[in-house]
Amino acid sequence: MCVMDVAVKEAAVARFLHAHPEVAQAACDHPALLGCADADWSRIPGCPEGVPALLRGLLDEAAGPEAMLVLENVLMNSVFHVSAVMPTALPFLIRLAAVPDIAVRPDLVGLLVIAAELSSPVDADDERQVLMFGKDSDHPERAWCRDVFAAHAPVLRALLDEGTPPGGLIGADDRDCLLRALEPQRGPS
Numbered sequence: 001m002c003v004m005d006v007a008v009k010e011a012a013v014a015r016f017l018h019a020h021p022e023v024a025q026a027a028c029d030h031p032a033l034l035g036c037a038d039a040d041w042s043r044i045p046g047c048p049e050g051v052p053a054l055l056r057g058l059l060d061e062a063a064g065p066e067a068m069l070v071l072e073n074v075l076m077n078s079v080f081h082v083s084a085v086m087p088t089a090l091p092f093l094i095r096l097a098a099v100p101d102i103a104v105r106p107d108l109v110g111l112l113v114i115a116a117e118l119s120s121p122v123d124a125d126d127e128r129q130v131l132m133f134g135k136d137s138d139h140p141e142r143a144w145c146r147d148v149f150a151a152h153a154p155v156l157r158a159l160l161d162e163g164t165p166p167g168g169l170i171g172a173d174d175r176d177c178l179l180r181a182l183e184p185q186r187g188p189s
Contacts (some may be wrong), residue, residue, distance in 0.1 A: 009074050012048075013053075016070045020060070032059075032099055041085075045084050045137055061103045063148065068104045068111075081133070090115060097112055101106075105123050113177050120181075146181065
């Protein structure tokens with residue numbers, strides 16, 4: 001996952017939409033995307049305009065892999081930080097990962113694991129953690145992601161209860177990370 005600034009993220013989304021105009025014009029009527037059109041994406045700092053189209057693109061077998069790559073970069077500010085867009089996108093990502101026949105399902109589960117790991121509370125007394133991840137008080141998006149994981153625990157538990165979701169690509173450590181994310185947590189600051 002490479003890190004991109006806001007202008008580069010906007011340009012990547014614009015290129016994707018230009019290459020896949022059918023995704024940009026598609027209705028947002030899939031049950032996993034319920035509420036996507038109602039989210040106020042424009043109020044999120046650094047959120048490209050086309051995020052709902054990227055989410056719809058994940059459902060398209062041909063456009064899905066490219067939509068996934070662009071979306072991963074939109075949702076990450078760096079290797080150690082989720083963007084302010086992640087908490088709003090997370091409910092849709094969780095519900096999309098539960099769709100059995102979605103082509104990018106393993107990638108979605110992988111992104112959920114990354115989001116779960118990066119939204120874990122940082123121990124304010126651990127200088128190394130604070131240096132790498134910053135204080136929770138400086139990154140409210142982490143707590144918001146934790147709240148989303150807790151609120152969508154039934155969907156994630158159902159996904160994890162499928163056996164070895166999806167395609168056996170989730171290891172024990174990743175499974176444990178997702179299970180930890182389901183429990184409401186309070187960050188130390």
